[in-house]
Amino acid sequence: MTDQPRKSSNVFFSLIADTFQEARARWLFWGLFALSSLLVIIFLFALQIDLSAGAISLLGVQSTSRRIFNIQKFVNVSYSWVAIVLYVWGTFLATFASAGLIPSVLEAGRIALLLSKPISRTTLLLGRFFGNLLVVSLNHIYLVGAVWLILAVKTNIWEYRFLYAIPISIFIFAVLLCVVVFVGVISESAALSVMAPVALGLISALLAQYPIIIKLLDSEWARRLWMILYWIVPKVFDLGSALKQLIQLDKQLDWFTPVWTSAAFGFTVLIGAVYIFRKRDF
Amino acid sequence: MTSDFAIETDGLEKVYRARFRGREVKAVSNLSLRVPAGVKFGLLGPNGAGKTTFVKMLLSAVHPSAGSAWIYGKDARLPQSRRPVGYLPENHRFPIYLTGYGMLDFYGSLSGLPSNELRKRIPGVLDLVGLSDWGPVRIKKYSKGMLQRLGLAQALIHRPRLLILDEPTDGVDPAGRREIRDILNRLTGKGVTIFINSHLLSEVESFCEYVAIMRKGELVLEGKMSNLLAGSGYTLVVSNLPSAALTDLREMGATPQPAANGIALQSPTREHANLLIDKIRAAGGLLDSLKPSGATLEDLFLKATASDDAISERAA
Numbered sequence: 001m002t003d004q005p006r007k008s009s010n011v012f013f014s015l016i017a018d019t020f021q022e023a024r025a026r027w028l029f030w031g032l033f034a035l036s037s038l039l040v041i042i043f044l045f046a047l048q049i050d051l052s053a054g055a056i057s058l059l060g061v062q063s064t065s066r067r068i069f070n071i072q073k074f075v076n077v078s079y080s081w082v083a084i085v086l087y088v089w090g091t092f093l094a095t096f097a098s099a100g101l102i103p104s105v106l107e108a109g110r111i112a113l114l115l116s117k118p119i120s121r122t123t124l125l126l127g128r129f130f131g132n133l134l135v136v137s138l139n140h141i142y143l144v145g146a147v148w149l150i151l152a153v154k155t156n157i158w159e160y161r162f163l164y165a166i167p168i169s170i171f172i173f174a175v176l177l178c179v180v181v182f183v184g185v186i187s188e189s190a191a192l193s194v195m196a197p198v199a200l201g202l203i204s205a206l207l208a209q210y211p212i213i214i215k216l217l218d219s220e221w222a223r224r225l226w227m228i229l230y231w232i233v234p235k236v237f238d239l240g241s242a243l244k245q246l247i248q249l250d251k252q253l254d255w256f257t258p259v260w261t262s263a264a265f266g267f268t269v270l271i272g273a274v275y276i277f278r279k280r281d282f
Numbered sequence: 283m284t285s286d287f288a289i290e291t292d293g294l295e296k297v298y299r300a301r302f303r304g305r306e307v308k309a310v311s312n313l314s315l316r317v318p319a320g321v322k323f324g325l326l327g328p329n330g331a332g333k334t335t336f337v338k339m340l341l342s343a344v345h346p347s348a349g350s351a352w353i354y355g356k357d358a359r360l361p362q363s364r365r366p367v368g369y370l371p372e373n374h375r376f377p378i379y380l381t382g383y384g385m386l387d388f389y390g391s392l393s394g395l396p397s398n399e400l401r402k403r404i405p406g407v408l409d410l411v412g413l414s415d416w417g418p419v420r421i422k423k424y425s426k427g428m429l430q431r432l433g434l435a436q437a438l439i440h441r442p443r444l445l446i447l448d449e450p451t452d453g454v455d456p457a458g459r460r461e462i463r464d465i466l467n468r469l470t471g472k473g474v475t476i477f478i479n480s481h482l483l484s485e486v487e488s489f490c491e492y493v494a495i496m497r498k499g500e501l502v503l504e505g506k507m508s509n510l511l512a513g514s515g516y517t518l519v520v521s522n523l524p525s526a527a528l529t530d531l532r533e534m535g536a537t538p539q540p541a542a543n544g545i546a547l548q549s550p551t552r553e554h555a556n557l558l559i560d561k562i563r564a565a566g567g568l569l570d571s572l573k574p575s576g577a578t579l580e581d582l583f584l585k586a587t588a589s590d591d592a593i594s595e596r597a598a
Contacts, residue, residue, distance in 0.1 A: 010391065010396065010397075011391065011392055011394075014388060014391040014392060015392075017388075018377070018388055021377075021379060021380065021384075022377065022379055024379075025378075025379025026379070107375050108373065108375070109371055109372075109373045109374040109375035110374070110375045110376075110377070111343070112338060112341070112343045112369075112371045112374075113369065113371050113374060113376075113389070113436075114392070115341060115342060115343040116341040116343065116364055116367060116369035116371070116446075117364060117389065117392040117393055118361045118362055118363075118364045118365040118367075118392075118393065118394060119361055119392055120361050279345070281298075281338075281343070281344040281345055282338070282343045282344065
């Protein structure tokens with residue numbers, strides 16, 4: 001007699017664990033770890049900058065109260081730029097690393113066996129998605145955490161807002177991963193799966209320049225199209241800017257709009273990927 | 283809902299459409315089939331007959347264009363219908379980054395087994411397929427035959443009631459085939475339905491109790507193997523027969539023909555065969571052999587798959 005059903009959460013965990021194992025076996029996990037370590041080592045040895053002393057020397061401020069304020073600001077600006085470097089580095093590296101994980105599971109002799117198991121296609125795809133997210137999240141935590149620790153020990157300024165780079169990087173990667181999954185399910189091509197999110201990231205940087213661009217556009221429909229695209233495309237650039245502002249304690253910070261619009265985009269694309277995956281023949 | 287049938291399909295059909303040209307290819311057409319629970323069933327057909335598409339529709343890897351399928355009475359589209367199913371696909375690609383043990387653990391967990399139960403079962407299943415020493419070794423080190431046996435182990439790990447094997451001995455050497463057949467024979471009598479999709483006639487003939495033959499997406503022959511292979515009479519081989527007796531036998535309706543060790547006689551019924559034997563013995567002839575005359579599976583297969591107007595023949 002066949003056994004009783006296992007909890008679906010355990011099946012989901014098995015799928016996540018399998019993705020993690022595949023990432024390790026394909027050297028994606030260790031590759032990400034190694035490249036992140038390279039960046040950490042650069043910060044550890046190559047950047048021999050004493051931010052506090054450098055700021056004092058650079059600003060040449062005498063007044064104690066004003067000096068503290070300016071040092072703090074200088075350090076925050078430095079931190080914010082480091083965070084941006086990590087944000088871009090981590091997000092795009094993770095996207096490259098994740099490109100093959102969906103097409104690999106769709107290989108003919110592999111998907112048929114997975115689909116023969118008593119699990120829904122939605123569970124199968126989402127298990128893969130979250131497994132991938134877990135791999136990258138661990139890498140982001142390591143990368144940002146290690147750099148933060150080095151900077152903090154070096155400057156003796158424990159700027160906790162720097163750690164916002166972890167959730168923001170993971171969030172935007174999750175949105176781009178939705179695109180990887182969508183393209184992977186449709187095309188089964190690892191190359192195309194990485195091209196699409198990278199292109200979206202670059203396009204988002206361009207679209208975010210709308211305050212300048214729409215002034216240069218002479219037709220109304222072109223301006224509208226630009227703004228529509230701006231609202232649709234995940235705001236990789238805007239979230240990077242928001243991260244910078246967050247660390248710099250900028251009062252003009254607007255992080256909510258890029259978050260919800262990007263989340264809506266990712267959610268819609270993921271729903272689309274699940275729908276197509278459920279309908280496809282393998 | 284329970285059913286006496288492990289597999290039931292009603293008018294199952296699959297039409298593939300070319301993405302841009304709009305051309306249609308019918309891979310499976312109006313296929314209605316019932317596989318009784320607990321039997322060994324062989325599905326035969328030439329390449330491109332639609333066998334694998336049919337199996338994939340049963341497992342919901344391919345969505346039917348029309349018709350329905352049930353596994354033990356449950357709608358085959360539902361994930362829970364696949365709980366009693368163990369499946370070994372053709373041209374499988376197991377995750378080579380896993381060890382044999384790890385693979386059984388992964389697929390076993392997807393089949394619904396908890397970790398503690400898997401820990402107990404995996405050594406036994408590895409032993410059953412003769413891979414007990416290979417559990418901790420990565421799959422990429424396995425030979426083709428070992429991969430097939432490991433695939434069989436993953437199909438058996440949750441003790442399925444229905445085992446679906448798609449070309450289980452494809453690419454396996456004769457010794458490996460024998461091992462796989464032995465493993466399957468050990469399951470006989472345990473109530474497991476074994477559904478083999480193959481193009482190896484001898485394998486299906488020697489192992490299966492029921493057979494179905496597909497051709498160009500259609501079911502052209504189906505029934506119990508013994509009924510399908512049974513002929514309509516008997517063949518007697520006799521020797522030392524006087525020529526006068528031969529004339530008498532001809533008059534009795536026998537059709538003598540030269541055979542390797544004497545003369546072969548065809549008899550249409552059991553009673554008639556007995557009358558012939560009485561006559562032969564009375565005439566001083568010797569009966570060398572007596573066997574039911576019948577076709578081989580190869581004869582049936584070639585007949586069923588050759589003609590365009592082959593009609594589905596039911597011999598249940």
